[in-house]
Amino acid sequence: MTYQPRLFVPAITPFKPDLSVDTERFVAHSRLLLADGADGLACFGTTSEANSMSVAERMDALEALVAAGIPAARLIPGTGCSALPDTIALTQHAVSVGCLGTLTLPPFFYKPLSDDALFASFASVIEAVGSDKLRLYLYHIPQMTGVPITLGVIERLLKAYPTTIAGLKDSSGNWDNTASVIAAFPQIESYSASESLIVKNVQAGGAGCISASANVNVAGIMALIRGLGTPQEADLLARVGAIRSLFEKIPLIPGIKATVAARLDDPGYAIVRPPLVAIGPAHHDQIANAKSLCFEGVSSV
Numbered sequence: 001m002t003y004q005p006r007l008f009v010p011a012i013t014p015f016k017p018d019l020s021v022d023t024e025r026f027v028a029h030s031r032l033l034l035a036d037g038a039d040g041l042a043c044f045g046t047t048s049e050a051n052s053m054s055v056a057e058r059m060d061a062l063e064a065l066v067a068a069g070i071p072a073a074r075l076i077p078g079t080g081c082s083a084l085p086d087t088i089a090l091t092q093h094a095v096s097v098g099c100l101g102t103l104t105l106p107p108f109f110y111k112p113l114s115d116d117a118l119f120a121s122f123a124s125v126i127e128a129v130g131s132d133k134l135r136l137y138l139y140h141i142p143q144m145t146g147v148p149i150t151l152g153v154i155e156r157l158l159k160a161y162p163t164t165i166a167g168l169k170d171s172s173g174n175w176d177n178t179a180s181v182i183a184a185f186p187q188i189e190s191y192s193a194s195e196s197l198i199v200k201n202v203q204a205g206g207a208g209c210i211s212a213s214a215n216v217n218v219a220g221i222m223a224l225i226r227g228l229g230t231p232q233e234a235d236l237l238a239r240v241g242a243i244r245s246l247f248e249k250i251p252l253i254p255g256i257k258a259t260v261a262a263r264l265d266d267p268g269y270a271i272v273r274p275p276l277v278a279i280g281p282a283h284h285d286q287i288a289n290a291k292s293l294c295f296e297g298v299s300s301v
Contacts, residue, residue: 003189005198005208005225006039008076010047012215012257013061015271021057025268027068029215029260036218039208040074041065042103046144046171047212047253050078052273055086059093072098080105080139084121088128091136101135101166103210108145115152119160122153126161134164137189141171148172151184158185169193169210175200182206195221195240202228212252213244216259216294246290254279255287262291 011033014025030041043065044050044058053061058077066072079090079102087104094102106113107121126134138157142148149168157165167189170178175197182190182204189207192198198209198221214221217240224236247255254272258279261269272278279287 002205003202003207005202005206005228007037007208007214007218007221007225008040008042008191008210009033009038009214009218010042010045010078010210010212012253012260012269013044013048013050013053014257014269015273016268017271019271019273021053021061022268022271023061023064025266026061027064027070029269030065030070031068033215033218034070034074037222038214038218040076040100041070042076042078042169042210044078045103045139045210046141047215047256048078049253049273049276051081052275055081055089058090062094062097062099066097073100075099076101076103076137078103078105078139080107082107082109084124087125091125091134092129092131095129095131095134101137103137103139103169105139105141106145106147106149108147111146113147115150115156118147118149118153119156122157123160126164132163135166136161136164137166137191138168139171140168140177141193143172151180154181154185154188158188162187167191167207178206179204194244195224196237196244198224198240199228199233199237211244212256213247215256216263216290217243220294243290243293246286246293250283250286251277251279255283255290258283258287259290259294262287263295 014022016022077094081087091102138149140149169191171193191210192201195211220240227233227236258270
C-alpha cells in the first residue's frame with residue numbers, strides 16, 4: 001500500500017515548578033507544532049515522559065487539547081502501561097474522545113514474554129475496549145521495554161483484528177526490523193522513529209516518521225517530506241540528520257525541552273519530572289546551536 005508520508009510529533013509534556021502538568025504550556029506548544037506543519041501529535045509517548053505520569057493526568061491533558069480546539073482526529077496518544085487495567089482505561093478514553101488512534105506499548109515489567117503472552121495482552125485490551133472505532137498502533141521500543149513486538153505477534157493480531165491494528169512505530173533504531181515489518185505487513189502504517197530514516201521508510205512503503213526531535217524541527221522534517229524524490233532530497237536529509245545528531249550527544253528529552261524553552265524564551269518548558277534531570281550549563285552551547293539550526297526564520301507564535 002502507498003501512503004502519503006506523515007509526521008506525528010511525540011509532544012513534550014511541560015511541568016510546573018511543583019511538577020504538576022502545565023496544561024497551558026502543553027496546549028500552547030501543541031498548537032505551535034501543528035502551526036509549524038506537523039500532521040498530528042503522538043502525545044504521551046516516551047518523549048512526553050508519559051511513564052512518569054498518572055492515568056488521570058494523561059486523560060486530563062488529552063481532554064485539555066481537545067477542549068482547546070485541537071482536532072482529536074490529529075491525535076495518537078500513548079496508552080500502553082505495565083498494568084492491563086490502566087492500558088484499557090487510557091485506550092477506552094482515547095476512543096471516547098475521538099482520537100485518530102492509540103500508540104500502545106506492550107506490558108513491560110514481567111519479562112521475558114512469549115509471543116502467546118504478548119498476543120493475549122494486546123487482545124485483552126482490544127476485547128475490553130470493544131469498539132470498532134479503535135485504531136491501535138503498536139509501539140516497538142525494546143531497548144526501553146525489554147519486550148520486542150515480533151513479526152509473529154503482529155501477524156496473529158492482524159489475523160484476529162484486521163480492522164483494529166492500524167500500524168506500528170519502530171523505535172528500535174534497527175532499520176532491518178522496520179523494513180521487515182513494512183515488507184511483511186504493507187496493509188498497516190509503519191513509522192520510523194528517526195527522521196534520518198524517512199527516505200528509506202517511504203521508499204520501502206512506510207508511512208513516515210514519529211520523532212522526538214520533531215518537537216524542535218517540524219519545519220525541516222516537513223521540508224524533507226515534501227522534497228522526497230527531488231534534487232533537494234539529499235541536502236534536506238543531511239540537514240535534518242545534523243540536527244538529530246546534536247540531540248544524540250546530550251540527554252535527549254531534557255535537551256529537547258531546553259531547546260523548546262530557548263525558542264520561546266520561556267524556561268518553564270525546560271522542567272522535567274524525576275527521574276529525569278534538567279540540562280545544565282555544560283550543554284549551554286549545544287542548546288544555543290540547536291536553537292539556531294532549528295528555528296532560524298521560524299516563527300515562535
